[in-house]
Amino acid sequence: MTGRRKGKKRHRSPAGAEPHDGGSALLRPIDPERDLLGRAPVRLQVEGDLFLGHGFGHQRVVIPLSSVKALGTYFSPRTRGAPRRGLVVLDAEDRVLLKARGDWPADALGDFARKAGLPSPGYRPGGRRRLRRAKGCRRLRTAPRGSWLVSVFATVALLGCLVFGGAIALLLATQTVPRSFGAVRVLIDIVALLAGTAAGLTASVYLLKAADTAVKWLARWVARRLGHDVPDTPPAPPSLGRSRRRPPGFAGLAVPVLAIFGPIVLTVTIVSGVRDEHLIDRLNRHGVSTSGTVEDRPAVSTGGHGTSITHHVELTFTTRDGRYVTTSDRSIGGVTYTNLAARDVTVVYDPRHPATAAVGRQLRISPWHGGRTTNLVSGSVFTVLLLAYAALRLRGRRTSPRSERRRSPH
Structure with missing residues (x-):
């Protein structure tokens, strides 16, 4: 037979209340704010016959414990934004001595009040009209300045x-x-x-x-x-725990x-820009100038999605050996001749391949100006963001608990 061991039953403090010497306790919010160094100074504490409140900016509020009647929590809904909730320290006339915003653990608050010799905390309706302030009422700084x-x-x-x-x-x-x-x-x-x-x-x-x-x-x-x-x-x-x-x-x-x-x-911008650069260099080196015309011949088509217009810009010229050539005018650096009637221009063509031709004015324009410069800048920015996102995702997978269990030999 086994018997039960007689002795005093130990009382375990809930999360958020830390026992101190002399039966005092230390109370912190559920998810306290932290400064840049990772410290969470917001806490309530009882030392002897003093009730202390610590906040950001080395704030230290001292209240005689004999002036404190009870602790309470409040909840104040708002028409805009999240509701306000927090903790209040009340005197004998139910006036607020200290007010601390935030979410405070109910179980730990009850244990803290018991160790401080105060009655069990209760709910206090929020609002300026319902919570009266005592003379010298203080507000605990529960968030860093700025x-x-x-x-x-x-x-x-x-x-x-x-x-x-x-x-x-x-x-x-x-x-x-x-x-x-x-x-x-x-x-x-x-x-x-x-x-x-x-x-x-x-x-x-x-x-x-x-x-x-x-x-x-x-x-x-x-x-x-x-x-x-x-x-x-x-x-x-505390709200994060071990979860990712x-x-x-x-x-x-x-x-x-x-x-x-x-x-x-x-990639598309670079490929098209290099292609136009190669065409300009080819016509500048081996091209022959002659007179011709450039004309836009749009084709109108109707369908289920409405009317669409396709532009076909054509170059018409005669080579030095008397051949009559009609070819499409390529867009170099975004420069086109759409919505224009037939116009006399100077045409530069390749004598070995006369179909490779362009308007002489197009050869004096850089193929990287205008929209392609925007595409290069924005494409580079989005590529860097994509690489950074991929690096963060890979780093998160390497440091995840699942990857650590795979690496462990046991």
């Missing part, structure tokens, strides 16, 4: 990336899709705008994360240089968008 400025900067950066991504995608779509597509171009422009906005949103998320990491690393480096105590590895927020955050749902759409408007557009 946090609102960071929020404004993040919002501006997010909107800027959205507008930039949508504008670049729309510009690329209008320049790369030929006019022969007709009314379909409007649908393609809308899809490109939405896709570019999604790509800008994804890029802004990762850029803000990278900026946050860089600023925190710089702050820790400066603090070490100045001789301050800096924790080696800042603790992770999944990428946003729109990341799956952003990858093909970055691939299309990044390396694909960049």
